[in-house]
Amino acid sequence: MKTDSKAKGxxxxxxxxxxxxxxxxxxxxxxxxxxxxxxRSIPGPxxxxxxxxxxxxxxxxxxxxxxxxxxxxxxxxxxxTEQQRIVGDSSRNLQQTINQLLELQKxxxxxxxxxxxxxxxxFTTSLNLFLDNQRKYQQLSQTVSDRLxxxxxxxxxxxQTEQQIEAQRRPAREEYTTLRQRxxxxxxxxxxxxxxxxxxxxAVVIIKQRASIYFPLFLAFGVATLIKSALVAHKYFPxxxxxxxxxxxxxxxxxxxxxxxxxxxxxxxxxxLIKQYREAYERFLCPVCDYxxxxxxxxxxxxxxxxxxxxxxxxxxxxxxxAYTCPACGTHLFEECPACHTIRHAMLPHCTHCGAQKDIx
Numbered sequence: 001m002k003t004d005s006k007a008k009g010x011x012x013x014x015x016x017x018x019x020x021x022x023x024x025x026x027x028x029x030x031x032x033x034x035x036x037x038x039x040r041s042i043p044g045p046x047x048x049x050x051x052x053x054x055x056x057x058x059x060x061x062x063x064x065x066x067x068x069x070x071x072x073x074x075x076x077x078x079x080x081t082e083q084q085r086i087v088g089d090s091s092r093n094l095q096q097t098i099n100q101l102l103e104l105q106k107x108x109x110x111x112x113x114x115x116x117x118x119x120x121x122x123f124t125t126s127l128n129l130f131l132d133n134q135r136k137y138q139q140l141s142q143t144v145s146d147r148l149x150x151x152x153x154x155x156x157x158x159x160q161t162e163q164q165i166e167a168q169r170r171p172a173r174e175e176y177t178t179l180r181q182r183x184x185x186x187x188x189x190x191x192x193x194x195x196x197x198x199x200x201x202x203a204v205v206i207i208k209q210r211a212s213i214y215f216p217l218f219l220a221f222g223v224a225t226l227i228k229s230a231l232v233a234h235k236y237f238p239x240x241x242x243x244x245x246x247x248x249x250x251x252x253x254x255x256x257x258x259x260x261x262x263x264x265x266x267x268x269x270x271x272x273l274i275k276q277y278r279e280a281y282e283r284f285l286c287p288v289c290d291y292x293x294x295x296x297x298x299x300x301x302x303x304x305x306x307x308x309x310x311x312x313x314x315x316x317x318x319x320x321x322x323a324y325t326c327p328a329c330g331t332h333l334f335e336e337c338p339a340c341h342t343i344r345h346a347m348l349p350h351c352t353h354c355g356a357q358k359d360i361x
Contacts, residue, residue: 018216022220028220033228042183044179044180055168060165077151081144090133196229199222205222285305290305291327295322323336332347337351337353
């Protein structure tokens with residue numbers, strides 16, 4: 001079988017191809033993300049609408065009314081508590097004033113000095129104000145107590161109403177959970193319905209076009225689609241299901257690779273054979289059985305693949321000047337070239353002297 005050698009290009013060109021392959025994979029992943037995001041934007045079930053169907057509107061209205069009354073009572077209680085605090089502060093100030101006036105009167109009696117009419121009027125006024133404040137304080141306390149009791153009654157009534165509403169919310173939540181799960185599965189199905197055919201097409205193209213010069217394009221497209229499909233499956237499927245999907249995919253991939261490498265060894269392609277033969281000749285080992293090629297100065301040396309460069313050759317090797325057959329497996333390693341009649345490598349496609357090509361089986 002004849003082979004056509006392909007130019008690999010410089011390292012700079014190869015690096016540019018790898019970089020743009022990665023960029024292409026990112027762009028494909030980005031474009032696929034647009035499709036996935038558009039599908040995710042499909043609206044799902046509305047919990048408010050479902051709850052409205054299951055809940056008794058009269059109970060909901062009653063609960064809202066009770067909440068408003070409780071909030072209003074709370075506001076009134078806070079206002080009256082603040083008024084009560086102000087009246088209490090005023091009463092304490094008046095009490096201090098009365099105590100001071102009584103102390104002055106006591107000192108006046110000890111010194112036989114009577115209260116003046118002005119002082120007596122001030123004392124009477126302060127005492128009347130103090131008594132009025134005490135009455136107001138008591139009235140406010142009673143009002144706060146009444147409203148607190150009313151608030152507690154409304155709170156108990158609201159709790160009972162909320163218990164009834166909560167009992168009606170349970171089936172609403174169950175229905176919403178079921179509908180949401182169905183919606184998630186629907187989104188997953190729509191997304192995978194787009195991604196999986198693209199992934200299958202990419203896999204077929206990659207397998208059939210392995211030798212194509214445009215293989216990096218197909219590879220970037222396939223890898224981006226595979227990653228996006230895996231992310232979608234991981235997002236929408238529970239872990240207990242996703243692990244089986246992941247393991248199943250890995251089993252298929254590993255099995256396919258194993259079969260590929262087994263077939264590569266059993267039915268190798270010409271380019272792989274030539275590469276194997278070339279590396280074996282470079283290490284002076286038989287390409288078939290790895291037995292050392294002991295010719296010329298290397299006739300009495302020993303080496304392996306790892307120690308071939310450490311073996312000290314007694315004299316310059318020169319060119320192979322006679323045919324040679326592996327004594328271990330009988331493979332012809334060096335033979336006479338039919339074109340120029342010099343000794344050439346029997347398992348490589350071209351003669352080193354005249355360049356004549358031969359079929360490699």
